[in-house]
Amino acid sequence: MIDTLRLTAEEAKRLLDSREISGAELFAAYRAAIDERDEELHCYLHLCDDPGGDGIPIALKDVIGTKGIPTTAGSKILEGYVPVYDSTVVERLKSHGLRILGKTNTDEFAMGSSTENSAFGPSHNPWDPSRVPGGSGGGSAAAVTGGLAPWALGSDTGGSIKQPSALCGNVGLRPTYGTVSRYGIVAFASSLDQVGPVAKTVRDCAYLYSIIAGRDDRDTTTVELPQPVELPEATDLKGLRVGVPKELNEAEGIEPGVTAAVQAAIARLEELGAEVGECSLSLSVEYGMPCYYLIAPAEASSNLARYDGVRYGYRAAAAERLEMYERTRDEGFGDEPKRRIMVGTYALSAGYYDAYYGQAQKVRTVIKREHDALFETFDALVSPTSPTVAFPLGARTDDPLAMYLSDVLTIPSCMAGLPGLNVPCGLSEGLPVGLQLVGPQFGENALFRIGHALERAIGFDPVPERLR
Numbered sequence: 001m002i003d004t005l006r007l008t009a010e011e012a013k014r015l016l017d018s019r020e021i022s023g024a025e026l027f028a029a030y031r032a033a034i035d036e037r038d039e040e041l042h043c044y045l046h047l048c049d050d051p052g053g054d055g056i057p058i059a060l061k062d063v064i065g066t067k068g069i070p071t072t073a074g075s076k077i078l079e080g081y082v083p084v085y086d087s088t089v090v091e092r093l094k095s096h097g098l099r100i101l102g103k104t105n106t107d108e109f110a111m112g113s114s115t116e117n118s119a120f121g122p123s124h125n126p127w128d129p130s131r132v133p134g135g136s137g138g139g140s141a142a143a144v145t146g147g148l149a150p151w152a153l154g155s156d157t158g159g160s161i162k163q164p165s166a167l168c169g170n171v172g173l174r175p176t177y178g179t180v181s182r183y184g185i186v187a188f189a190s191s192l193d194q195v196g197p198v199a200k201t202v203r204d205c206a207y208l209y210s211i212i213a214g215r216d217d218r219d220t221t222t223v224e225l226p227q228p229v230e231l232p233e234a235t236d237l238k239g240l241r242v243g244v245p246k247e248l249n250e251a252e253g254i255e256p257g258v259t260a261a262v263q264a265a266i267a268r269l270e271e272l273g274a275e276v277g278e279c280s281l282s283l284s285v286e287y288g289m290p291c292y293y294l295i296a297p298a299e300a301s302s303n304l305a306r307y308d309g310v311r312y313g314y315r316a317a318a319a320e321r322l323e324m325y326e327r328t329r330d331e332g333f334g335d336e337p338k339r340r341i342m343v344g345t346y347a348l349s350a351g352y353y354d355a356y357y358g359q360a361q362k363v364r365t366v367i368k369r370e371h372d373a374l375f376e377t378f379d380a381l382v383s384p385t386s387p388t389v390a391f392p393l394g395a396r397t398d399d400p401l402a403m404y405l406s407d408v409l410t411i412p413s414c415m416a417g418l419p420g421l422n423v424p425c426g427l428s429e430g431l432p433v434g435l436q437l438v439g440p441q442f443g444e445n446a447l448f449r450i451g452h453a454l455e456r457a458i459g460f461d462p463v464p465e466r467l468r
Ligand code: GLN
Pocket: 110, 111, 112, 113, 135, 136, 155, 156, 157, 158, 159, 160, 161, 188, 296, 407
């Protein structure tokens, strides 16, 4: 019997390599788990047939373009769209023999923090199906924790890998901006979007990152990694310096149970040999959110202009062309993309550009410099990933600002282009608490090392109590 709730990708690879199980058996085990639990969790928007072979199965967030497989980005406007080419990350997965289980649910165009903005209905948290799995990549995170995929890819603009991993209790990496190709990915905010792994363990996360990272001529923002990805082994943290940014740990709205679990984990870091010191990110935390909510919608308004009913997906019936454009966009986009298109178009309009978009770009430089200065002293920064544990479905849907605040702790480092890793660090009220580790540009190896040692020391059980 293959226990998909516990099987790591590393162990799956060992079983496949030693021929203790076949690729077909493994794929079928995940399909059986999907049949059993996906009606409740709604992680998948589309399931794939076993393509054959002996590689490890994987799930992909539905913003990742897949040749011959529908790719909707959680939007009605892309319903029926089937890409004619693979994104670069999918090419890389395939060349490693990985096999796609299906496409996972996401907030529409990755705009949201709960998957409730998906045009196809929300996903549910495997720890408590009355709660959200986080977002936008809630489908991928819930699939990994629910045993419906050994690992998955997500995308992260302001927290969409890290925050769902925190709420579901698994490991998620938002890589350094420019290390993973976005060729073939549905674009949200191009100066922020990154693709990254979601997994059960830090080692699996590092391994998947090593498969997808590296330069791609078709995405000119990408670079070759300056050093290879190291799978973490050490269980001590001697010689590593970890900073605790005051404002990220004491921000308003952080639940006491979250603070308690993160504080306990910080004490563990010291026990493991790390040098821990307090530091400050006052400007980044104060201005990160307002700055993000100018830059991300501005870029989204431009990226989403291409959905006009002519080239992709949905087209409304109309007698003449202008009416067709208008009705297609009116009927095809949900409320959140519409809200952002309006905000973004306004911020970019002549007369307001300098005051809003231009100013936000300058503030972004300040945020980057404030982070860079800390990395002269520290190898990584630590804080909660999400201020709260998973919240009930519906709790924030009527209040966009409350929803936006879910990402107050993840956004600053995203604005600075820096890598961030979520590692589960305990439970509060029976729900997972995530710890965020942020590193300097290309500092993933240190994050993996710290995350791995912490994971071993804490011994967090990634299987939700109700499924054990
Ligand atoms: N929740 C944030 C937003 O709505 C971040 C989303 C993301 O990272 N894709 O923009």
